[in-house]
Amino acid sequence: xxxxxxWVTVLKRxxxxxxxxxxxxxxxxxIATSFKPFEEWASWPPIWLTxxxxxxxxxxxxxxxxAREFATQQSGSLDYKVSGSAWKAFKxxxxxxxxxxxxxxxxxTLAAYSIVRFNTGGKNYPFQFLTVRMVPPIAVVVPMVVLFxxxxxxxxYFGLILAYTAFTLPFSIWMIRSFIDDVPAELExxxxxxxxxxxRAFLTVTLPLVKGGILxxxxxxxxxxxxxxxxxxxxxxxxxxxxxxxxANYVSASSGKLYGVQAAMGTVSTLPVILFGYLIQRHIxxxxxxxxxxx
Amino acid sequence: xxxxxANAIKLEIRDLRKVFDGAEAVKGSNLTLKRGxxxxxxxxSGCGKSTTLALIAGFLEPTSGEVxxxxxxxxxxxxxxxxxxxxxxxxAIFTKLSVKQNLLFGLEAQKVRRVxxxxxxxxxxxxxxxxxxMNNRGSxxxxxxxxxxxxxxxxxxxxELLLLDEPMSNLDAALRASLRGELKQIQKDLEQTVLYVxxxxxxxxxxxxxxxxxxxxxxxxxxxxxxxxxxxxxRFVAEFIGEPLINMMSCEVFSTSDALLLSTQAHKExxxxxxxxxxxxxxxxxxxxxxxxxxxxxxxxxxxxxxLVENYGSEHVLHVIYGDESxxxxxxxGFAREGDNVHVAFDLKDVSxxxxxxxxxxxxxxxxxxx
Amino acid sequence: xxxxxxxxxxxxxxxxxxxxVVVVPTLIxxxxxxxxxxxxxxxxxxxxxxxxxxxxxxxxxxxxxxNSLIRTLFVVxxxxxxxxxxxxxxxxxxxxxWPWRKLAVSIIILPMMIIPVDAANAFFMLFNDxxxxxxxxxxVTGQLFEFSWLSHPxxxxxxxxxxxxxxxxxxxxxxxxTGLMNLPENQIRAAISLGASPARIFFKVMFPLLLPVIxxxxxxxxxxxxxxxxxxxxxxxGQPGGATETISMYMYNGAFVYFRMGYIAAAALLxxxxxxxxxxxxAKPLRKHG
Numbered sequence: 001x002x003x004x005x006x007w008v009t010v011l012k013r014x015x016x017x018x019x020x021x022x023x024x025x026x027x028x029x030x031i032a033t034s035f036k037p038f039e040e041w042a043s044w045p046p047i048w049l050t051x052x053x054x055x056x057x058x059x060x061x062x063x064x065x066x067a068r069e070f071a072t073q074q075s076g077s078l079d080y081k082v083s084g085s086a087w088k089a090f091k092x093x094x095x096x097x098x099x100x101x102x103x104x105x106x107x108x109t110l111a112a113y114s115i116v117r118f119n120t121g122g123k124n125y126p127f128q129f130l131t132v133r134m135v136p137p138i139a140v141v142v143p144m145v146v147l148f149x150x151x152x153x154x155x156x157y158f159g160l161i162l163a164y165t166a167f168t169l170p171f172s173i174w175m176i177r178s179f180i181d182d183v184p185a186e187l188e189x190x191x192x193x194x195x196x197x198x199x200r201a202f203l204t205v206t207l208p209l210v211k212g213g214i215l216x217x218x219x220x221x222x223x224x225x226x227x228x229x230x231x232x233x234x235x236x237x238x239x240x241x242x243x244x245x246x247x248a249n250y251v252s253a254s255s256g257k258l259y260g261v262q263a264a265m266g267t268v269s270t271l272p273v274i275l276f277g278y279l280i281q282r283h284i285x286x287x288x289x290x291x292x293x294x295x
Numbered sequence: 296x297x298x299x300x301a302n303a304i305k306l307e308i309r310d311l312r313k314v315f316d317g318a319e320a321v322k323g324s325n326l327t328l329k330r331g332x333x334x335x336x337x338x339x340s341g342c343g344k345s346t347t348l349a350l351i352a353g354f355l356e357p358t359s360g361e362v363x364x365x366x367x368x369x370x371x372x373x374x375x376x377x378x379x380x381x382x383x384x385x386x387a388i389f390t391k392l393s394v395k396q397n398l399l400f401g402l403e404a405q406k407v408r409r410v411x412x413x414x415x416x417x418x419x420x421x422x423x424x425x426x427x428x429m430n431n432r433g434s435x436x437x438x439x440x441x442x443x444x445x446x447x448x449x450x451x452x453x454x455e456l457l458l459l460d461e462p463m464s465n466l467d468a469a470l471r472a473s474l475r476g477e478l479k480q481i482q483k484d485l486e487q488t489v490l491y492v493x494x495x496x497x498x499x500x501x502x503x504x505x506x507x508x509x510x511x512x513x514x515x516x517x518x519x520x521x522x523x524x525x526x527x528x529x530r531f532v533a534e535f536i537g538e539p540l541i542n543m544m545s546c547e548v549f550s551t552s553d554a555l556l557l558s559t560q561a562h563k564e565x566x567x568x569x570x571x572x573x574x575x576x577x578x579x580x581x582x583x584x585x586x587x588x589x590x591x592x593x594x595x596x597x598x599x600x601x602x603l604v605e606n607y608g609s610e611h612v613l614h615v616i617y618g619d620e621s622x623x624x625x626x627x628x629g630f631a632r633e634g635d636n637v638h639v640a641f642d643l644k645d646v647s648x649x650x651x652x653x654x655x656x657x658x659x660x661x662x663x664x665x666x
Numbered sequence: 667x668x669x670x671x672x673x674x675x676x677x678x679x680x681x682x683x684x685x686x687v688v689v690v691p692t693l694i695x696x697x698x699x700x701x702x703x704x705x706x707x708x709x710x711x712x713x714x715x716x717x718x719x720x721x722x723x724x725x726x727x728x729x730x731x732x733n734s735l736i737r738t739l740f741v742v743x744x745x746x747x748x749x750x751x752x753x754x755x756x757x758x759x760x761x762x763x764w765p766w767r768k769l770a771v772s773i774i775i776l777p778m779m780i781i782p783v784d785a786a787n788a789f790f791m792l793f794n795d796x797x798x799x800x801x802x803x804x805x806v807t808g809q810l811f812e813f814s815w816l817s818h819p820x821x822x823x824x825x826x827x828x829x830x831x832x833x834x835x836x837x838x839x840x841x842x843x844t845g846l847m848n849l850p851e852n853q854i855r856a857a858i859s860l861g862a863s864p865a866r867i868f869f870k871v872m873f874p875l876l877l878p879v880i881x882x883x884x885x886x887x888x889x890x891x892x893x894x895x896x897x898x899x900x901x902x903x904g905q906p907g908g909a910t911e912t913i914s915m916y917m918y919n920g921a922f923v924y925f926r927m928g929y930i931a932a933a934a935l936l937x938x939x940x941x942x943x944x945x946x947x948x949a950k951p952l953r954k955h956g
Contacts, residue, residue, distance in 0.1 A: 020773040026788035044796040111680035118673035134945040136893040138914040139934035143694035166687030227781040266784035277779035381859040387852035391874035401860035
């Protein structure tokens with residue numbers, strides 16, 4: 001152990017440094033591009049670090065006037081997608097992600113509790129929820145378009161909220177289940193001997209013990225919702241916009257992809273997710289493995 | 296392996312120290328272990344014995360000091376090359392391998408020829424009664440099987456030194472008793488040098504040639520089991536060893552013109568040999584079964600009242616009132632009942648006198664040498 | 667309502683949501699799969715002409731569909747193999763304590779924290795004709811290299827798979843690291859003290875102990891990778907000529923670019939049936955630990 005040869009250690013550290021550089025480089029490029037002026041977006045040779053940093057891309061993202069001006073400068077024509085303010089996308093993503101997370105975690109907590117304490121539906125019941133996660137969403141999206149048009153849910157916040165709630169339920173049920181599993185049932189038993197109803201015992205005894213876990217689950221699900229792309233792409237038509245849609249929208253007819261603007265939008269939109277991701281780093285493995293692997 | 300010198304020192308540790316985050320876990324230990332000897336490192340949990348073991352095995356690097364095997368320092372030799380066999384507290388059987396693969400593991404790693412490998416494994420499987428288990432998975436063994444596999448697995452590699460880390464603490468009492476005998480027998484047959492870490496004094500007493508008692512990172516005393524028991528050199532050793540707990544009574548030593556005398560609360564003016572030491576207050580340690588007890592008074596006895604009788608099965612322990620102190624005395628069952636009057640006396644040669652200032656022990660029967 | 671038992675009432679909200687969003691659409695899907703509904707022909711979905719099983723017959727001979735399926739399976743196998751090897755190798759370097767270890771872990775897991783669409787965009791820029799990858803190759807080889815990765819029928823898969831591997835190796839890494847840190851330490855110590863080389867310790871002791879975690883990781887990643895869509899959409903949209911279509915991209919193009927809803931519904935139903943039955947088998951490792 002301590003006697004390992006120096007060159008082995010050097011080799012190990014070098015490998016780790018290379019891995020860290022590879023992990024960070026695309027993110028660096030995204031951020032670096034977001035500060036590049038238009039001429040440098042796709043110049044040859046590529047600019048690795050710009051000498052003329054500018055906030056123009058961010059201005060285009062946040063100020064419709066700037067976007068309009070930019071579009072006129074570039075081509076004389078105006079692409080509605082470019083000029084659309086990112087505020088709308090942030091608002092859309094925030095509403096949808098927060099509400100869908102709330103529903104998913106609330107429904108998930110109730111179901112998980114029922115499954116853990118009452119063995120509801122038998123041993124295989126929880127797997128029914130997992131199947132939802134195994135199905136490629138695109139396979140369900142085709143009939144969902146039909147269903148949503150019947151229910152008038154197409155291109156509405158509620159439509160996306162419903163879809164997101166359903167498709168994150170497997171995570172919330174399984175993750176919260178693994179947290180509730182860690183709380184001995186005897187604790188509630190004691191409370192019930194003292195005259196509490198089962199529901200009250202759950203709310204006053206178990207819930208406070210798992211609230212950290214539920215909060216982590218909520219953040220985790222928020223990340224999934226905020227990052228979602230396919231449902232947003234198919235189930236909306238311009239009335240509802242999310243941040244992921246907005247990123248993909250920065251394409252103009254004349255100049256193709258607007259790298260700098262996309263990078264700026266990408267940088268801003270991904271920041272909350274990274275922050276939340278590190279906050280729940282301890283639980284992220286548990287989340288993505290449905291509670292199968294714990295730290 | 297034939298060693299030219301049968302008394303050669305196999306293991307030596309010199310001024311071994313280990314500091315963890317400012318806390319000194321091992322405080323400059325010294326120890327020598329002769330070839331073929333069985334030494335127990337005995338002490339309460341947290342005394343630094345496991346750290347010492349890890350330092351010898353090489354899993355930890357000493358802060359200072361040295362470990363030598365056959366006189367050669369091994370402090371900077373990697374664990375893989377030390378040829379030190381280890382048996383862990385949890386046995387660390389390779390759970391995903393069969394028993395046979397477990398036994399073969401060390402020989403394969405050391406690139407021993409196939410024919411020899413098979414021969415040695417068969418030999419040790421036979422010796423430890425594993426023949427019926429060879430194809431079992433490591434995860435399917437019970438505790439005693441695990442222990443035998445762990446032993447066979449290291450013994451088959453003929454280690455220079457075998458370290459055992461509390462190998463019986465997971466077993467129940469009956470199994471422990473039978474395994475103590477087996478382990479000792481195997482060690483003697485193979486003339487295997489063993490360092491055995493334990494907190495159980497019975498294990499240490501029954502198997503060891505030498506016992507090193509450790510507390511607070513210090514090795515307090517290294518002696519034969521008899522001497523550890525009869526001649527503890529410090530209060531800790533006296534109190535750690537022996538069941539029931541050694542009696543500790545207040546006493547006073549004082550000199551008159553022609554003699555040195557010792558008085559306890561009940562026994563007055565017992566004669567110590569001249570030149571023994573200084574007068575003053577001491578603690579008198581005496582083990583329960585070194586105390587003679589009769590129903591009738593006898594020479595040198597004092598009368599005491601039985602306060603409580605504890606049943607140990609083959610023996611009873613009387614708790615008697617001695618002066619205003621309590622004392623335990625070992626007797627045969629049915630000797631006395633609570634409230635009885637009995638008479639007790641003891642011989643000064645069995646006594647340990649604890650200097651309360653230093654907790655060091657003086658043995659009155661050694662006077663002649665020092666006088 | 668009051669006659670429904672308490673525990674069933676607790677699962678109702680979750681169950682009803684799933685019914686509404688998954689079960690009902692699946693029923694609609696079955697109907698659509700048996701029609702040739704194309705919304706561009708101005709026929710309501712329930713009036714579409716019934717087609718029996720002709721959609722499935724056509725799919726069988728639809729090279730683009732079959733190829734996208736094979737391509738997706740290739741992506742799954744390739745990406746997971748690379749992710750597993752990289753992650754396990756890297757995780758082995760993190761078993762002992764060393765300064766900056768925590769920081770290094772935080773940097774290495776950064777990619778999995780990024781929104782996939784943004785990650786794909788970053789890779790779009792990296793693999794641009796004028797991007798830093800071509801620049802690097804130019805610098806190393808000393809001659810101008812301006813390869814159009816994303817419009818080459820074969821090579822366009824490289825950026826897609828790179829993006830996927832880049833983003834999800836960190837998860838694999840975290841899983842492997844968790845697995846390694848939970849290994850029984852004494853078995854490894856025992857192997858060391860028996861004189862085993864690091865390679866022997868890894869293959870004979872650590873790897874077998876790690877197998878349960880590896881199988882969970884592979885199953886979960888296989889399920890997720892099979893659904894791969896975001897990087898394909900951002901990087902190529904399946905172009906050129908469907909050469910980079912994965913199964914999700916194929917279905918998206920079929921349903922929302924060519925508007926062949928009935929036909930794609932049949933494909934979706936087929937995939938659904940296959941995936942669910944495979945997953946029920948593959949989910950065994952999860953079942954054991956669940």
